[in-house]
Amino acid sequence: MNLERIMQIDRRIVYLFVAAGTILPIVFVIGLPVSITPPVQMAFDRMEDLDPGDVIMVSFDYGPSSAPENAPMADAALRHCFSKGIRVIVIALYPLGGLSEAVNELNKVVAEFPDLEYGVDYVNLGYKDGAQAAMRKMNENIHEVFPTDVRGTPISEIPLMREVRTYADLELCFSLATGIIGEWWANLVNAQFGLPVIVGPTAVSAPKYYAYLEAKQMAGLLGGLKGASEYERLVLDKYPDLERVYATPGLYTATKGMDVQSIVHLIMIAFILFGNVVYFTGKRRPRKAA
């Protein structure tokens, strides 16, 4: 068969390969192992350095457009905190879905830890507009930025928030970020106010974050689904009790997602290599005279 004719195949055939490569590993889970990279290990170690009772902020800076990447990071980070007894203040700064992601992910993880008490072990302060303005103001007074929690309870009535007024009362911020908001935590909050920051960005923006990480403007980095799967593994290794959660049938985890990544990546690599083989074969062959 003429190789160049194969190059002209309908784009929908390529789509079918991608769809099949995605669906099959979801139906038949392979369970490939995940290795740990230094940026994720740094994030995990920084969290492990915290003591039970310490307070951190988890900022939901993503929406449905990147939830399959960011949500497993959020789940793993929250499970890590609650397993270790770290108290969590949840906020959202991303307008298009950040609030709902924060509400639903927190609800899901909290249900796995029946002993947790709202307002004592964790609190959801909800969403705020004007992300940079809110980030700056929180250095002076978090209570003025979030006068109520997500359901309208005055912040003064929340026991946990009586201990926390500014960034100085927090140990670090863990941002799950879809775009530029994660960068703001590094180049604004960390740079100007000194709060240590861990960012879990989408894979698309992860390469840029390496510059912040190298310059020590961030304490750790979870790049995309791979970063999330590594964090899941680290948390599971340290807190085996969480196996009860991650073994739930049908539960979407980043580690299971990496099975799919393996297959679809291989399909794409094969397509790219094949395209290049055809390209070079065509170049070598002398063109027929017109």
Added chain:
Amino acid sequence: MRKQVPLLLTFCAGMIPIVALFVPERHVSTVSTTLDSWLIIVAGFALLLGVVNVVQMNTNKIRRKTSGWPYAVVLLAGLAIMGTFGFAGAFGGFGGIATRLDGTSTPFDWLYQNAFLPLQGTMFALLAFFMASASYRAFRARNVEATILLIAALIVMFGRIPFGEMVTKWFPLTTEWIMAKPNMAAQRGIMIGAGLGAASMALRVIVGIERSYLGLGKGE
């Protein structure tokens, strides 16, 4: 007054956060943090500005019956449904916009989970297909630069998946080296260049050389 006052306001609003960083004095920080509080609110109003624009555009489309006007009706219906639950939620209607205390969904959250999330999620998921098709047809080692790009891409693609790690540990190690050294250096170069460019543009806005955002020309 219609031209000079906005320029003066831009200058003052722009200088306050800059001065506040260099002058750790109580009065300065009070002014700066008060402005922060205000801008949280103004940003909220600004976000809704887009809603007014879209409503205006789509009602005009329906009134003039331009091509595809029924889709404008669908858009406005979506806006009306979600907006009503959202606005009413601000006054405690329909249980607010988060979930209820018992964990059940409010109408706003239900719509988010079952309409907004799948729609936006799938919209972006389509990109995976387009990317596969485009790289099959166009990702070629045509010259030195394209070859470097292709090799780096293939190593990173292979090194970031469990299968690549199983083949040889050198794939993840090389990938991490690419990310942490040459990639980081290039990103840093871009960051420094773009940072200086953005800062000089900001300065032009603050001192009133750049006025196009106000709808004013250079000489006005």
Added chain:
Amino acid sequence: MPSLGTWLAAFFTLCMLSFLYKDNPFFRIAESFFAGLSLGYYIGIVANQTLKPNLVLPLADNFSANWHLLFAGGLGVMLYFRYIKRVAWVSRWALAVYVGYYVGVNMMQKLHGEVLPQVGDTMLSLSWSGIGTLWNVVMVVGVLSVLIYFYFSAEHKGAVGGISRVGIWFLMVSFGAAFGYTVMGRISLLIGRMVFLVNEWARPLIGLIT
């Protein structure tokens, strides 16, 4: 059986995916509905999470301590004057404050939070102390050559041209890496939707997971 919500979500997911075959009314309806929902979502979060707790309640509860917020509310309302022709110029005042503030904040973020730390961290020791020094050289050469590539005040000929070519190679490595990561990101999004379709819709439908 899947719930009504799951059916709706599956319907919208399939409407969107139908675009892969070709553009069609189902896709266009879903797309328009999505745009409308996004704007409605903004109304909900802004009214519920910002305007109510940060403007309305503070003014209603303690006006004497929070009266200054009237300025913020006033500036916000002024933005909408652009729709009234006779007083449209007033909206420029609010826009000026809005743009001025964010430009000022952004300028310091760029200079203080990006340029200075990144430049500082590039000042690496180049005296030989093992393989680490070689990587330091890679980083310093990479940063400088990329900066020279973006320096357009001198013609890219001779030494400048040579260095900027090295800069292009570094950029290509970075773009290649970014491509690899972007593939991963896009596939992740597809996984999210497919996991929903398979595990939450199809499997309960055929009774594999109840």
